[in-house]
Amino acid sequence: xxxxxxxxxxxxxxxxxxxxxxxxxxxxxxxxxxxxxxxxxxxxxxxxxxxxxxxxxxxxxxxxxxxxxxxxxxxxxxxxxxxxxxxxxxxxxxxxxxxxxxxxxxxxxxxxxxxxxxxxxxxxxxxxxxxxxxxxxxxxxxxxxxxxxxxxxxxxxxxxxxxxxxxxxxxxxxxxxxxxxxxxxxxxxxxxxxxxxxxxxxxxxxxxxxxxxxxxxxxxxxxxxxxxxxxxxxxxxxxxxxxxxxxxxxxxxxxxxxxxxx
Amino acid sequence: xxxxxxxxxxxxxxxxxxxxxxxxxxxxxxxxxxxxxxxxxxxxxxxxxxxxxxxxxxxxxxxxxxxxxxxxxxxxxxxxxxxxxxxxxxxxxxxxxxxxxxxxxxxxxxxxxxxxxxxxxxxxxxxxxxxxxxxxxxxxxxxxxxxxxxxxxxxxxxxxxxxxxxxxxxxxxxxxxxxxxxxxxxxxxxxxxxxxxxxxxxxxxxxxxxxxxxxxxxxxxxxxxxxxxxxxxxxxxxxxxxxxxxxxxxxxxxxxxxxxxxxxxxxxxxxxxxxxx
Ligand SMILES: Nc1ncnc2c1ncn2[C@@H]1O[C@H](COP(=O)(O)OP(=O)(O)OP(=O)(O)O)[C@@H](O)[C@H]1O
Ligand SMILES: [Mg+2]
Numbered sequence: 001x002x003x004x005x006x007x008x009x010x011x012x013x014x015x016x017x018x019x020x021x022x023x024x025x026x027x028x029x030x031x032x033x034x035x036x037x038x039x040x041x042x043x044x045x046x047x048x049x050x051x052x053x054x055x056x057x058x059x060x061x062x063x064x065x066x067x068x069x070x071x072x073x074x075x076x077x078x079x080x081x082x083x084x085x086x087x088x089x090x091x092x093x094x095x096x097x098x099x100x101x102x103x104x105x106x107x108x109x110x111x112x113x114x115x116x117x118x119x120x121x122x123x124x125x126x127x128x129x130x131x132x133x134x135x136x137x138x139x140x141x142x143x144x145x146x147x148x149x150x151x152x153x154x155x156x157x158x159x160x161x162x163x164x165x166x167x168x169x170x171x172x173x174x175x176x177x178x179x180x181x182x183x184x185x186x187x188x189x190x191x192x193x194x195x196x197x198x199x200x201x202x203x204x205x206x207x208x209x210x211x212x213x214x215x216x217x218x219x220x221x222x223x224x225x226x227x228x229x230x231x232x233x234x235x236x237x238x239x240x241x242x243x244x245x246x247x248x249x250x251x252x253x254x255x256x257x258x259x260x261x262x
Numbered sequence: 263x264x265x266x267x268x269x270x271x272x273x274x275x276x277x278x279x280x281x282x283x284x285x286x287x288x289x290x291x292x293x294x295x296x297x298x299x300x301x302x303x304x305x306x307x308x309x310x311x312x313x314x315x316x317x318x319x320x321x322x323x324x325x326x327x328x329x330x331x332x333x334x335x336x337x338x339x340x341x342x343x344x345x346x347x348x349x350x351x352x353x354x355x356x357x358x359x360x361x362x363x364x365x366x367x368x369x370x371x372x373x374x375x376x377x378x379x380x381x382x383x384x385x386x387x388x389x390x391x392x393x394x395x396x397x398x399x400x401x402x403x404x405x406x407x408x409x410x411x412x413x414x415x416x417x418x419x420x421x422x423x424x425x426x427x428x429x430x431x432x433x434x435x436x437x438x439x440x441x442x443x444x445x446x447x448x449x450x451x452x453x454x455x456x457x458x459x460x461x462x463x464x465x466x467x468x469x470x471x472x473x474x475x476x477x478x479x480x481x482x483x484x485x486x487x488x489x490x491x492x493x494x495x496x497x498x499x500x501x502x503x504x505x506x507x508x509x510x511x512x513x514x515x516x517x518x519x520x521x522x523x524x525x526x527x528x529x530x531x532x533x534x535x536x537x538x539x
Pocket of ligand 1: 015018038042043044045046047
């Protein structure tokens with residue numbers, strides 16, 4: 001077996017007294033698509049952000065492509081170039097045009113010359129179906145378009161791994177599809193992807209593996225049809241019932257509240 | 263208390279809201295008119311004109327008013343602004359540094375120089391430093407001295423403005439830049455600062471307006487005839503001619519610059535507001 005693209009070992013993360021990640025072990029193979037699901041506050045974002053060291057783990061190790069990210073002597077900027085990240089809030093650079101959003105990082109970080117950077121930018125804008133928006137500014141784009149530009153910006157750096165943190169959660173429902181379509185084709189091209197999402201149909205269709213997190217640990221993981229279709233753990237079943245039928249969740253919460261106060 | 267929040271009896275005072283508004287506005291105009299009439303009647307117009315608006319004396323001021331005084335005011339202000347901006351930038355970055363001593367030093371600087379009168383700083387730079395370090399020469403002579411003094415005066419304010427601007431840029435911008443492989447310094451220069459400066463352009467321009475006025479403190483540094491700026495020039499010529507017209511004219515020159523600048527700031531602010539909405 002080849003070395004995994006991402007390896008997380010004994011990962012703990014605390015914010016002060018808040019022990020958010022309580023021992024995570026996870027391996028993601030090259031070209032594998034892993035969807036991470038779980039209730040709010042379970043530590044999904046924190047796990048993702050520990051992989052490219054936006055958060056410093058309190059304990060444990062993270063390897064990406066064989067390099068130990070958590071090694072204090074590692075050139076973290078160099079490692080991050082190999083890891084693309086897509087945020088819930090897009091985080092496009094608002095003072096730059098769409099093309100400049102893609103070319104500036106290539107030129108400043110990868111030291112590509114202007115012509116090469118522009119060629120790569122055009123390729124990747126075409127890849128996400130936004131070639132005609134090259135000259136626009138982010139504020140003139142819809143949320144779905146902004147998120148696709150953000151994906152193109154990450155891809156333009158030629159990453160080996162892509163991390164997605166709820167990429168469609170800030171979007172109007174009718175714009176979700178376009179972003180998921182881009183991610184689907186990326187998965188088909190063999191990109192290694194770690195996706196935090198609440199889109200169960202996407203997870204079911206695209207993921208090779210689904211990881212369910214709760215309370216800072218991985219509760220269960222496996223093929224999507226198994227984790228989503230026939231969950232083994234009560235906590236997973238509970239979470240899925242709330243996600244798949246939000247109306248039910250409200251009733252449950254109401255009952256719980258009454259129990260708590262009365 | 264009780265009758266302010268009832269609203270059950272809308273005509274308690276016997277006046278409708280429209281009537282009350284009219285009455286209040288009428289009273290304000292009446293006070294204004296009375297003040298204007300009183301001023302016009304009591305002022306000795308002939309004497310005022312004689313003292314402040316003698317065309318003959320005003321004519322004498324040219325061309326030195328423009329080629330020396332106004333030119334020097336602009337030069338002093340702009341050089342002080344550049345020094346203040348550079349120093350303020352360094353202090354702002356120190357204030358945001360992860361190194362404790364840098365933060366403290368920056369904090370101490372800001373508190374001290376915001377708390378001191380500009381005049382005291384001018385005297386310190388112009389008299390104190392040369393006395394304490396007789397061998398030290400300011401580059402550019404008086405111009406350098408003024409640039410340093412105005413720079414010190416404005417740097418503390420600019421540092422706080424720049425810091426606020428940097429902190430107003432959403433955290434996600436730095437995270438996005440770092441995740442693309444930018445080093446912290448490069449992300450600051452390429453991504454954060456350009457956005458921060460857009461945010462702080464209006465307050466920085468306000469600072470420039472303040473500096474225009476503070477440049478008048480050069481008066482206390484002892485300058486040659488060629489180095490006089492508007493206030494000193496106006497003051498000197500007022501005593502030479504025993505007339506206040508030069509002061510009025512110098513004042514108009516300040517307004518010629520500061521009012522358009524203020525208008526530009528207001529334009530920028532309303533535009534920024536519109537963009538947020
Ligand atoms: N920078 C931070 N400082 C302090 N606490 C934090 C920080 N980031 C996250 N936390 C805490 O860590 C816990 C897990 O947060 P995290 O964002 O990882 O959850 P999540 O599973 O992504 O939830 P969501 O679905 O709402 O995004 C939360 O209790 C949160 O308050
Ligand atoms: Mg999250």
